[in-house]
Amino acid sequence: MSVGASAQAAPAGWAGPAPAMAVDHVTKEFGGLVAVDDVSLRVPSRAIVSLIGPNGAGKTTLFNMLTGLYKPTAGRILLGERDISRARPDRITGMGVARTFQNIRLFGAMTALENVLIGRHARMRAGLFGSIFRPPWIAREERDARERARELLTYVGLAPGAVDQLSTQLSYGDQRRVEIARALASDPTMLLLDEPTAGMNPQESAQLTAFMRKLRDDLGLTILLIEHDMRVVMGVSEHVWVLDHGEKIAEGSAAAVRENPRVIEAYLGKQD
Amino acid sequence: MSELAAQLREWREAIGARLPPWWSRGLAATAIFIGIVLPFFFSQNSGFMNATIIAVAFAVMSLGLNVVVGFAGLLDLGYVAFYALGAYALGWFGSSFFFQAHVHVGVSGVAATEIGVHLNFVLILIAAAAICAIAGMLIGLPTLRLRGDYIAIVTLAFGEIIDRVAVNGQSVHVGGGMTLTAGNLGISAVDSPSFPGIGQFNLLDLRPWYWLILAILFVVLFVNLRLRDSRLGRAWVALREDEVAAVSMGIPSVRTKLSAYAIGAMFGGMSGAFLGTYYTEVNAGQFQFGFSIFILAMVIIGGLGSIWGAVVGGLLLGYINNYLIPDVLNDLPSKLGLNFSTTTIEYGIFGFLLVLVMVLRPQGLIPERRRRMEMTAEIAAEDAQLVESTVP
Numbered sequence: 001m002s003v004g005a006s007a008q009a010a011p012a013g014w015a016g017p018a019p020a021m022a023v024d025h026v027t028k029e030f031g032g033l034v035a036v037d038d039v040s041l042r043v044p045s046r047a048i049v050s051l052i053g054p055n056g057a058g059k060t061t062l063f064n065m066l067t068g069l070y071k072p073t074a075g076r077i078l079l080g081e082r083d084i085s086r087a088r089p090d091r092i093t094g095m096g097v098a099r100t101f102q103n104i105r106l107f108g109a110m111t112a113l114e115n116v117l118i119g120r121h122a123r124m125r126a127g128l129f130g131s132i133f134r135p136p137w138i139a140r141e142e143r144d145a146r147e148r149a150r151e152l153l154t155y156v157g158l159a160p161g162a163v164d165q166l167s168t169q170l171s172y173g174d175q176r177r178v179e180i181a182r183a184l185a186s187d188p189t190m191l192l193l194d195e196p197t198a199g200m201n202p203q204e205s206a207q208l209t210a211f212m213r214k215l216r217d218d219l220g221l222t223i224l225l226i227e228h229d230m231r232v233v234m235g236v237s238e239h240v241w242v243l244d245h246g247e248k249i250a251e252g253s254a255a256a257v258r259e260n261p262r263v264i265e266a267y268l269g270k271q272d
Numbered sequence: 273m274s275e276l277a278a279q280l281r282e283w284r285e286a287i288g289a290r291l292p293p294w295w296s297r298g299l300a301a302t303a304i305f306i307g308i309v310l311p312f313f314f315s316q317n318s319g320f321m322n323a324t325i326i327a328v329a330f331a332v333m334s335l336g337l338n339v340v341v342g343f344a345g346l347l348d349l350g351y352v353a354f355y356a357l358g359a360y361a362l363g364w365f366g367s368s369f370f371f372q373a374h375v376h377v378g379v380s381g382v383a384a385t386e387i388g389v390h391l392n393f394v395l396i397l398i399a400a401a402a403i404c405a406i407a408g409m410l411i412g413l414p415t416l417r418l419r420g421d422y423i424a425i426v427t428l429a430f431g432e433i434i435d436r437v438a439v440n441g442q443s444v445h446v447g448g449g450m451t452l453t454a455g456n457l458g459i460s461a462v463d464s465p466s467f468p469g470i471g472q473f474n475l476l477d478l479r480p481w482y483w484l485i486l487a488i489l490f491v492v493l494f495v496n497l498r499l500r501d502s503r504l505g506r507a508w509v510a511l512r513e514d515e516v517a518a519v520s521m522g523i524p525s526v527r528t529k530l531s532a533y534a535i536g537a538m539f540g541g542m543s544g545a546f547l548g549t550y551y552t553e554v555n556a557g558q559f560q561f562g563f564s565i566f567i568l569a570m571v572i573i574g575g576l577g578s579i580w581g582a583v584v585g586g587l588l589l590g591y592i593n594n595y596l597i598p599d600v601l602n603d604l605p606s607k608l609g610l611n612f613s614t615t616t617i618e619y620g621i622f623g624f625l626l627v628l629v630m631v632l633r634p635q636g637l638i639p640e641r642r643r644r645m646e647m648t649a650e651i652a653a654e655d656a657q658l659v660e661s662t663v664p
Binding site: 098107108109110114117118119128132142182 | 502
């Protein structure tokens with residue numbers, strides 16, 4: 001099974017030369033339940049792509065495989081040239097894949113700043129002895145990390161007064177911002193956003209959409225998002241995949257996917 | 273009630289605003305100074321000095337368990353195992369117990385001429401720390417895939433295993449007629465520490481013992497404070513808060529958890545080695561399950577995850593256990609015409625204290641900064657309203 005084989009199914013012009021990430025015939029079974037069934041995707045570098053589908057379609061399961069939380073039952077996941085299908089989640093983060101969660105998962109007992117410092121973990125070196133004896137280079141590393149965390153929090157638009165507040169005390173929108181800053185702190189090349197606009201009003205969604213483009217243009221990120229808000233999907237994504245019952249049922253440009261009868265059927269049910 | 277609480281908070285904030293920014297450092301420096309000069313105010317072998325030495329040793333253990341339970345959130349109910357291993361390290365490497373051996377390193381006086389293994393106390397301390405760090409990781413391994421209650425069960429079993437091995441070790445032959453432990457007979461006549469310039473420690477003058485355990489406390493305290501505000505300390509808290517999010521942010525779960533187990537166990541072992549030599553005996557009867565709970569109570573009463581809380585909790589329960597109950601209150605019931613002594617109900621007293629703290633101050637005596645923020649801000653704002661709305 002080569003990556004090329006999966007690319008054949010893609011429309012002409014989409015099989016770009018260097019995918020940032022390639023999912024190659026990946027299947028995930030839980031007991032008898034097939035959550036993701038033989039799905040292949042290619043995520044081009046510096047693209048913004050969306051994964052949509054009805055509830056229970058296997059989108060988050062796929063995300064969890066891409067970030068190493070689940071291991072695929074079959075198939076491979078390639079990051080650049082590297083096979084990461086069996087890699088540990090913390091290693092995958094170290095290789096430059098960062099994510100956010102559908103239900104925001106900030107560390108409640110930590111401040112916004114400390115949450116972002118956790119995101120920086122993979123890029124810091126202080127070990128046990130370094131932490132205890134704190135030689136000058138460790139002290140500098142810590143100082144730089146704090147500075148960078150503050151910069152990131154400003155970048156995502158958190159008010160300076162909120163930086164040292166506990167994450168649980170922040171507003172919902174600010175929590176989303178901190179979560180993105182925390183993901184960015186690991187200097188990723190690829191950002192996976194799981195329903196980033198859930199619970200946001202149309203204005204906030206539009207802001208976030210603009211912010212995603214800014215992220216891609218400023219930082220050269222590849223962004224893969226799971227999204228339910230069609231306005232966001234249509235507005236931001238260059239390519240859309242549709243999953244239903246664990247299978248990929250359609251892909252293409254946002255406009256093409258919207259017209260696809262199988263997609264309409266999956267979302268709205270079959271017309272008699 | 274809530275008005276009173278609000279008033280108190282207001283006063284506390286007003287006081288806090290007026291104190292100079294260095295006041296907490298000043299407070300710590302004063303505490304350290306008082307700690308160092310304390311023995312000059314008591315006679316060389318008073319009961320109070322004895323209780324203080326044991327209380328400080330308990331505080332060291334409390335700090336160790338706080339790393340595992342408080343920072344990393346791994347509920348360890350078998351912590352007594354590290355007390356046992358530390359004490360046995362002292363018994364093995366600082367007595368004539370292994371009578372076929374003739375090893376003497378850095379010791380003088382009687383210890384230098386006796387049979388057996390006799391290492392300098394500093395070396396024994398290092399050995400105890402190393403043995404416990406390894407044992408801590410070994411017990412950590414099977415718990416890595418477990419959460420919460422299940423970790424508690426496995427660690428509890430580990431504590432019991434070490435206890436049984438200690439009791440039955442007198443039947444385990446390690447060659448040359450020597451056994452692994454002396455069981456309930458105890459390894460007695462262990463070496464007392466001896467340092468150049470200070471000489472051999474003896475129980476007629478408790479001051480050197482006190483300064484020794486105080487020095488150990490300071491080292492452990494320093495390591496704790498440094499770790500708390502470091503990459504590793506943050507990683508522990510992150511794993512405690514949300515393991516899935518933590519590993520997704522690049523924290524290696526196995527290595528980070530094992531380091532918490534190892535560090536926590538090391539401190540328990542150091543304290544155990546000290547208590548071994550201070551009690552002049554390593555007896556298998558000392559390492560029972562109740563002691564694990566006793567140390568856990570110190571951590572919880574002090575404030576889970578709080579370094580200064582662990583110290584205060586350890587000292588408090590240490591004093592109550594070794595001074596207040598046996599020396600001060602012991603004959604109180606008989607004075608009241610009751611036919612029992614206070615020591616017989618000491619577990620009842622500890623249980624009562626634990627309940628008292630949980631009801632009046634669930635966050636502990638000196639709550640962790642983060643937990644304090646949570647408690648004051650969140651509960652004050654949201655839960656108080658909820659509570660009030662449910663009360664007619």
